[in-house]
Amino acid sequence: MLIRHFHENDWPAVWAILREVVGARETIPYDPAMSESQGRSVWAEAPPGRVVVAVTAEGTVVGTAKMGPNRSGPGAHVSTATFLVAADHRGRGVGTALCRHALDWARRDGYAAMQFNAVVETNRSAVELYRRLGFDVVGTVPRAFEHPTLGRVGLHVMYHEFA
Template sequence: MLIREFVEADWAQVWPIIREIARAQDTFCYDPDLTPEQARGLWLETAPGRTVVAVDDDGRVLGTAKSGPNRPGPGAHISTASFMVAADARGRGVGAALCEDALRWARDEGYAGMQFNAVVESNHSAIRLYERLGFTIIGTVPGAFADPELGRIGLHVMHCPF
């Protein structure tokens, strides 16, 4: 698996991943009726941020990530990132590789840490991964996420200092 910068030709494979995850309504606060144009605006980062893809040996996009400053101005020294993995590529280390890459990039860029603003509390595999990579839950907003099966559940704020 190779993680590389997103190029325009990747969109045809990235969009279905975003669409599937948005429609599932169980991990991202994205409108399930998101259009491709809206998704591009939400997912494709511009400098100083970046968007990457994880591809297999055949060039198939297995997952994607975006990262950059968490907030502008006085908050720009803390980074953030988001990750999406194709359903049939989950459990193969794609998410871990994307997260490790985002952490490495943020450290190299001089950020003081990384913050995740909205990790759905039922996303146990992601939470375990993030904790293994040095993140801690610093707070939970109760009932902030409307899961289609679980109802209103919490969103964790997670932080990893560098």
């Protein structure tokens, strides 16, 4: 698997993954009714941020990540990232590779930390992955996410300060 910069011709595949993940309403707090243009504006990350895709040896886009500063101004030293993996490629290391890539990018670009603002607490595979890679849950907003089968569940704020 290769992780590379997003190219415009990747958008149809990225949009399909974004639509799939958001439409499931289980792991990411984006509006499932978003249009393609809204999805593009949500996923497009302007510099100093970036968007990458995870591509199989056959050239299939199976995941994507966007990363950048978590806030502007005095908070710009903390980065953030969001990851999406196609359903048929989950559990194969795509999310791990994307997260490691984002952490390497953030360190290389001089960020002091990475913060995730809204990790759905029932997304156990993501929470476990982030913990393995050095993140801690620094707080949970109770009942802040409407899960389609579990009802209202919490959103974790997760943080990884770089040494």
